[in-house]
Amino acid sequence: MSRTRTSIVDIARAAGVSKSTVSLVLQGSPLVNEKTREKVNALIGDLGYVYNRGAANLRQAKSKIIGIVVNDLTNSFFAELAVGVDMVVQSAGYVQFLAHSGESVDRQRQVIASMRENGIAGLILSPARGTEANDIKPLVDSGIPVVVVVRNLPGARVSALLSDNYAGAKSAVRHLVGLGHRRIAFMGGFLDTAVSADRVRGYRDAMTEAGIELNDNFIIHSAPSRAGGVAAVERMMVFAERPTAALCFNDAVAFGVCDGLRSNGIEPGKGFGVIGFDDVIEAKTAVPALTTVSVDPQGMGQRAAQLLLKQINAGQTDQETLVTSVRLVVRQSCGAPVRQLEEMA
Amino acid sequence: MSRTRTSIVDIARAAGVSKSTVSLVLQGSPLVNEKTREKVNALIGDLGYVYNRGAANLRQAKSKIIGIVVNDLTNSFFAELAVGVDMVVQSAGYVQFLAHSGESVDRQRQVIASMRENGIAGLILSPARGTEANDIKPLVDSGIPVVVVVRNLPGARVSALLSDNYAGAKSAVRHLVGLGHRRIAFMGGFLDTAVSADRVRGYRDAMTEAGIELNDNFIIHSAPSRAGGVAAVERMMVFAERPTAALCFNDAVAFGVCDGLRSNGIEPGKGFGVIGFDDVIEAKTAVPALTTVSVDPQGMGQRAAQLLLKQINAGQTDQETLVTSVRLVVRQSCGAPVRQLEEMA
DNA sequence: CTAATTAATTGGAACGTTCCAAATTAGTCA
DNA sequence: TGACTAATTTGGAACGTTCCAATTAATTAG
Incomplete structure (x- = not known):
């Protein structure tokens, strides 16, 4: 007034x-x-x-804003990641500019430009599919610290926080093999992202390691969503010799696979082993509880934020790439005897 | 450099x-x-x-930033809401400050203060539980337009965008009655929010309207989450005379109820009718597909953003409360014959 | 060719803060 | 008390923009 x-x-x-x-x-x-x-x-x-923080920034050229752009907020993995970032950013007295690129490189470019104009002190970026190092070059050239999460951006001079997708996939497959499975599928995701490529590579290597012949039909690509999981099962059902278990690209796909199996009269965890990837919160409470490779999105967000804040305060922009290890959380969906390997939270 | x-x-x-x-x-x-x-x-x-947008704001006192704070980003309902807001805000040349209060009134106060310091042009708020009109009074007194979504804030001089929870609950119960159910439960949520109260009231009124005697045991409160749904079913299982269907507080609870039923050997949609509330994206692809009261979170976010932008541009702050109507989307989980009432997207 | 218009351009003040060097005040000691 | 030091306080000058009134350049009319 x-x-x-x-x-x-x-x-x-x-x-x-x-x-x-x-x-x-x-x-x-x-x-x-x-x-x-x-x-x-x-x-x-x-x-x-x-x-008036704006006026202050004008004078001292250090803002208290950090930007974060994620490729898909609707995916609870990224929502949790954002929450993790928010937690540490907020308690460090910063405030968070959050935007959602919806996997569009154009939109991503727009929002990053806009954030720059608004004077962010640093950026956390989960790149949209197809993002190239050049897309963020002007930003990093201007000396603003950038931390890339989840998906790497080869060639960009930025820090990265990734999860060990290769090892995670490998350990999941090993576990299925240990349960006696031989016909194991990989379901969901496309090969257009490094994440997907790494997980598939882990799957392949673990299979050959176990002396199982690879069957390319058993790698069933589909959208990395619940709907994609359902679709993958439909495609599988027509096979003469069907898999008895699947490692899924992510938890969303895994849930979809469970849905698909059930509508084909197969009970996940009984007739068919299912393993997901990410360990989103619902994984624990789902029925059957989802065996999954835990990536801990919220923790990842926190670490990313810490890394970024460190760089902001340090001033220098020495890039570092952190690969955080993942661990297999065995629950019911893979069909493991319950007594075995209980989750230790 | x-x-x-x-x-x-x-x-x-x-x-x-x-x-x-x-x-x-x-x-x-x-x-x-x-x-x-x-x-x-x-x-x-x-x-x-x-x-340098900050310098410009300094001179012209109208920023291009709009703030949005949601109580729980982890809940996909709110994540979708935020995405909806982002869409229209972004294409109007604004940028979005998003924060997550985690249902903490304190934190909410902090982030709102911080947003104010950063000069937001307007605020979209999905209030944390327990928020009072006073919490945002300074903000609205300073003339900054505020739109409250999802949960109302009685006494605050702000615009609100709510969904017709009462009517939605009523129509859901009517549908179950129409399918022949008499013992219908209401599961999930507590009575600490107006949203919950409205839905329960709709449930009660529809029951009495149908001439069914109310059984208070059939209102089973629990956390408004997937885990809460599972818990509600457990509590229900000990009843001598069990319900044959349930209206759930939200979709998350409904999914949990399905999980719980299954682990008790009951198939949702066959032995037991389940209806959710909100219509989050997964509702459509779940198995069985969830019958639910569609609130369209993304659309709600868009409308909220439009309303806010209108107020920002108009200058005057004439509050208006919009109650958007909801519609029952009949899918499989309620056990309706498929031929009936197919969803019209 | 001059006057009158119209089209482009331009200094400087202002916005709300921080920073610096300098000034003022208070306090201490001999 | 006077000199010296420590503790406070204080005017500007920045920061990068926009706005306004005013100036200059280009065009047209008479």
Whole structure:
């Protein structure tokens, strides 16, 4: 309602002191006398003053905004990741600009440009499919720290936080083999992302390692979503010799596979072993509880944020690539005897 | 890497023109000569100039940032809502500050304060449980438009966008009654939110309307999550006379109920009718596909954003409360004969 | 060719903060 | 008390934009 927002000079005038002093109070400087500090703080409350961070940034060129753009917020993996980032970012006194690229490189470029204009101090990026190092080059050239998560961006001079997809896939397949499965499928995802490629590679290597002949039909690509999982099962059902278990590209696909199996009269975890990837929250409570390779999206978000903050504070932009290890969480869907390998949270 | 970011005067100097002219070009003013415009634009590209929106806001006091805070990003309902908001906000040239309150009123207060400092032009708020009108009073008093979504905030002078929970619950129960059910439960959610209260009220009224005696045991409160759904079923199983169908607080609970039923040897949609609420994306592809009251979170986000933008542009803050109607989407989980009432997308 | 228009351009003030060097006040010691 | 030091306080000058009034250049009319 107020014609013009009350500024630092308004409270300075009211307190009978200079704007510089008020500024000092605002920054909690020890230089200022206790009595004046109190007077100023009281006035700040009374006059309903709100700090203008924009003006401050203008002068000191260090904002308290960090940007995060994810390729698909609708996927709970990324939503959790964003929550993880938010937690640490917020408690470090920063605020988070979140945008969703919807897997569109164009849109991603737009939002990154927009974030730049708004003066972000750093960026966490889960790149849209098809993103190239060049897309973020101007940003990194300008010296703004960038941390890439989940999907790598080869050639870009940025830090990256990835999960060990290869090892995760391998251990999942080994576990299925250990349960006696030989005809094991890989379901969901396309080969257009490094994540997918790594998981498939892990699957392949584990199979050959176990002395099982690879059957290319058993790698069934489909959308990395619940619907994609259903579709993969449909395609599998026409095979003469069907798989007895599947490693899925992610948990969403795995849930879809369970759905698909059931509508074909097969009970997941009984007639067919299913393993997912990511360990989203629903994995634990689903029926049957999903055996999955735990990536801990929220923790990943936290680590990404910490890494970014470190770089922001350090000033220098020495890139580092962290591959976080993953672990297989055995629950019911793979058909393991329950007594075995209980999850240790 | 550049010592200091290149500004409007840098390109002015390079182009041999005044900073005012460059500013004019930036705003696409028709006042400037075509030739100079080209020259300036070229320089802008070459020198890697990036617009400083903060400085501009300082002068013109209208930012292009809109804030959105949701109580739980992890719930896909809210994630989709945020995506909806993002879509229209982004195409209107705004950018979105998104924060997640995690149902904590304190944190919510913090992030709203932070957003204010950063000069948001408006706020979309899905309030944390326990939020009061007073919590956002300073914000609305300062003249910043606020749109409250999903949960109302009685007493606050803000616009609200709610869904007709009462009518939705009623129509769901009527449908179950029409299928011949008499012992119908309401599962999930607590009575601490208006949303929950409205849905329960709709359930009660529809029951009495149908001449069915209310059994308070059949209202089974639990966490509004998948795990809560499982828990509700467990509690139900000990009843001597069990319900034959349930209306669930939301889709997450409904999925949990399906899980719980199955682990008790009951097949959802066959032995027991299940109806959810919200219509999140997974509802369609789940097995059995979930009959649910469609709220269309993404569309709701879009409408909320449009409403907010309207208020921002109009300047005046005349509050309006919109109750959007909902519709029952009949799929498999309620046990309806498939031929009946097919979904019309 | 001059005056009157119209089209382009331009300085400087302003926005709300921080920073710096300098000034003021208070406090201490001989 | 006077000189010296420590503790506070304070004017500007920045920061990068927009806005306004005013100036200059180009065009047209008479």
